[in-house]
Amino acid sequence: MGETDYAVEISWASERHLRVCFGAADDARARSRVHPALAAIREARVPGLADVIPAYSTLLLEFTAARLNEERVLASVRRAVAEARDSPAAPEAVIINIPVCYDPSCAPDLAAVAKMHGIDAETVIRLHTEPTYRVQFIGFMPGFGYLTGLPPLLATPRLETPRVRVPAGSVGIAGDQTGIYPRESPGGWRLVGRTPLVLFDARRPRASLLAAGDRVRFVPISLAEFEGHARHEST
Incomplete structure (x- = not known):
């Protein structure tokens, strides 16, 4: 079941994968939000997080085990996404x-x-x-x-x-x-x-x-x- 947080949809794609969607794949604003959120999630120490895979306007979070503590995971991801929204500049890139x-x-x-x-x-x-x-x-x-x-x-x-x-x-x-x-x-x-x-x-x-x-x-x-x-x- 998904939820919307500041126009960001966060939903379980499987027992070990959480999908964060910022909008349509061809939406420039949605695309611009992917990498700040990616950096914030990687720094957030989300419980059980194994990898984060970016796409046009989404992130797919992969976990080491099925669901772990779902409430803690969702709270950590929501907090990281909100921090990225409040400080939307992407990290300095190569x-x-x-x-x-x-x-x-x-x-x-x-x-x-x-x-x-x-x-x-x-x-x-x-x-x-x-x-x-x-x-x-x-x-x-x-x-x-x-x-x-x-x-x-x-x-x-x-x-x-x-x-x-x-x-x-x-x-x-x-x-x-x-x-x-x-x-x-x-x-x-x-x-x-x-x-x-x-x-x-x-x-x-x-x-x-x-x-x-x-x-x-x-x-x-x-x-x-x-x-x-x-x-x-x-x-």
């Missing part, structure tokens, strides 16, 4: 600069995206590199960050027919979000660039380059710079 090559050989959909919006490719690149994005959450595959903050003019639907093969490092747009494919896979996002960075490597202390809550900026590089970076990353 800012990661990601080099991206927008050469046509790395950006097979760049021209089509520009045409769809009635602008030229240079304007797409400028708009795509202007914001500081937020990693809203990690999903789809290890290291794949869903980045919010895309300029509205660049919001573009997915391909009607997904590609069978998307190269690792491809930077895509899907709806009002952008993201980077950590490894080769099928995919339906519109590809507007490619980074030479390795997004996920299980051998690194921090396997995923991106984590939920991080901030990301795209830095344009030439094809020659891309190839040089790629050679360095492979050694």
